[in-house]
Amino acid sequence: xxxxxxxxxxxxxxxxxxxxxxxxxxxxxxxxxxxxxxxxxxxxxxxxxxxxxxxxxxxxxxxxxxxxxxxxxxxxxxxxxxxxxxxxxxxxxxxxxxxxxxxxxxxxxxxxxxxxxxxxxxxxxxxxxxxxxxxxxxxxxxxxxxxxxxxxxxxxxxxxxxxxxxxxxxxxxxxxxxxxxxxxxxxxxxxxxxxxxxxxxxxxxxxxxxxxxxxxxxxxxxxxxxxxxxxxxxxxxxxxxxxxxxxxxxxxxxxxxxxxxxxxxxxxxxxxxxxxxxxxx
Numbered sequence: 471x472x473x474x475x476x477x478x479x480x481x482x483x484x485x486x487x488x489x490x491x492x493x494x495x496x497x498x499x500x501x502x503x504x505x506x507x508x509x510x511x512x513x514x515x516x517x518x519x520x521x522x523x524x525x526x527x528x529x530x531x532x533x534x535x536x537x538x539x540x541x542x543x544x545x546x547x548x549x550x551x552x553x554x555x556x557x558x559x560x561x562x563x564x565x566x567x568x569x570x571x572x573x574x575x576x577x578x579x580x581x582x583x584x585x586x587x588x589x590x591x592x593x594x595x596x597x598x599x600x601x602x603x604x605x606x607x608x609x610x611x612x613x614x615x616x617x618x619x620x621x622x623x624x625x626x627x628x629x630x631x632x633x634x635x636x637x638x639x640x641x642x643x644x645x646x647x648x649x650x651x652x653x654x655x656x657x658x659x660x661x662x663x664x665x666x667x668x669x670x671x672x673x674x675x676x677x678x679x680x681x682x683x684x685x686x687x688x689x690x691x692x693x694x695x696x697x698x699x700x701x702x703x704x705x706x707x708x709x710x711x712x713x714x715x716x717x718x719x720x721x722x723x724x725x726x727x728x729x730x731x732x733x734x735x736x737x738x739x740x741x742x743x744x745x746x747x748x749x750x751x
Contacts, residue, residue, distance in 0.1 A: 489537065490537060490557070493533055493534065493537045493539070494539075494557065494561065496530070496533075498520060498522065498526075498530050499530050499533060499534055500561075501520060502516060502520065502527075502530055502531070502534060502540075503534065503539060503540065503550065503554060503557075503558055504558070505519055505520075506540055506548060506549055506550045506554070507550060507555070507558055510543070510547040510548060510549040511547060511548055512546055512547055512548070513527060513528070513531070513546070513548070516531070516548065531548060534554075538551055538553050538554070539551060539553060539554035539557060540554050559591075562591035562594060563588065563589075563590055563591045564591075565591060565594055566590055566591055566593050566594045566596070567590060569594075570598055573598060573600075573712070576704055576705060577701075577702040577703065577704055577705070577712075578702060578703060578704070578705055578707075579702055581686075581688040581703075582688055582689065582702075582728075583728075583731060586724065586727075586728055586731075589724060592720040592721055592723065592724040593714065593716065593720075593721050593724060594720075595716055595717075595718040595720065595721055596714035596715065596716040596721055597714060597715055597716065598712075598713075598714055599699075599712065599713055599714065599715055600712060601712065602710070602711045602712065605699070605701065605711045605712060605713055606630060606711065608692075608697075608699045608715040609628060609631060609692050609699050610630075610631055610634055611697060611699075611715075612692045612693065612694050612696075612697045612698070612699055613631055613634040613635060613638050613643075613692075613694070614634055614637075614638075615694060615696050615697060616638055616641075616643045616694035616695065616696065617641070617643065617694075617695065617696075618643065618644070618694070618695045619643060619644045619645070619646070619694060619695060620635075620638060620643055620644075620645050620646075620692070620693070620694050621645070621646040621647070621691075621692070621693050621694075621726075621729050621733075622645075622646075622647055622648070622691060622692040622693070623647075623648040623684075623687060623689065623690065623691040623729055623732055624647070624648070624649055624650070624687065624690055624691075624692075625650045625687040625690060625709050626649070626650065627649060628692075632669050632673065635673055636669065636673060639673065639676055639678050639679075642678070643678070643694075644678050644679075644680075645678060645679040645680070646679075646680045646681075646682075646729075646733065647679060647680070647681050647682070647739075648682050648683065648684050648687075648729075648732055648733060648736045649681070649682075649683050649684070649739070650683070650684060650685075650686070650687050651683040651684060651685055651737070681738075681739035682733065682736035682737055682738060682739055683736060683737050683738075683739050684732060684735070684736045684737070687703075687709075688703070688732075689701065689702055689703075689728065690709050690711070690713065691725060691728065691729055693722065693725045693726060693729060695722075696717060697715060697716070697717050697722075698715065698716050698717075698721055698722050698724075698725035698726075699713065699714070699715045700713050700714055700715075700725060701713025701714070
């Protein structure tokens with residue numbers, strides 16, 4: 471249903487495509503399809519669930535049957551056709567983005583791999599952290615809850631979480647990190663105190679952390695075996711640390727697979743110890 475990388479202006483779409491969009495855009499017909507996705511129902515059951523009268527229900531059912539989305543069996547039960555099942559699955563791609571329309575008005579997924587955009591419905595159980603403090607709290611929660619691993623892909627090292635990272639390492643949690651290659655040292659890495667620099671240096675040298683770098687960051691991503699936190703860049707390609715958190719398996723798999731995609735192409739990390747960095751006067 472969603473075409474990635476296609477030039478729609480040059481495509482000649484059949485009339486059936488627009489007919490289908492018209493039928494499923496009706497709230498009642500969409501809700502009937504969702505009901506039938508759970509189980510087959512008789513006309514009286516659908517009428518009761520939808521709080522409609524019989525003529526209205528029959529009209530909506532007739533349109534859905536004509537569109538090939540549902541059918542009636544010999545016992546009088548209505549159920550989805552395989553085509554109806556497929557259409558509903560594809561509609562889920564739009565549910566997450568439409569639910570968070572305001573966020574996606576100012577944040578872009580344009581640089582994500584196409585197959586992850588097409589599976590955006592896997593994030594439908596995510597919760598929006600609409601401000602920076604909530605987002606940072608969720609990052610801390612990822613690290614504090616982790617028992618096996620923490621992976622993160624970041625535009626800059628999360629210095630505010632250093633103490634949680636140290637405690638996680640003490641618990642035996644393994645880390646994989648991908649950092650923006652231009653933000654490993656230099657003016658972007660301003661440490662507040664000598665002990666902070668020493669802690670970061672010690673953390674980065676532990677064998678429990680595998681470290682790589684990337685020339686660009688398309689998504690800020692933190693995940694463990696229990697929780698994921700992610701944020702997309704704004705329309706200028708910068709991160710305002712507003713994003714989402716999730717704990718369900720579909721979202722965790724989406725985040726894990728995306729991280730591994732970036733991990734495969736990231737470069738081994740080479741950096742100057744922050745203890746060698748001199749703060750500008």
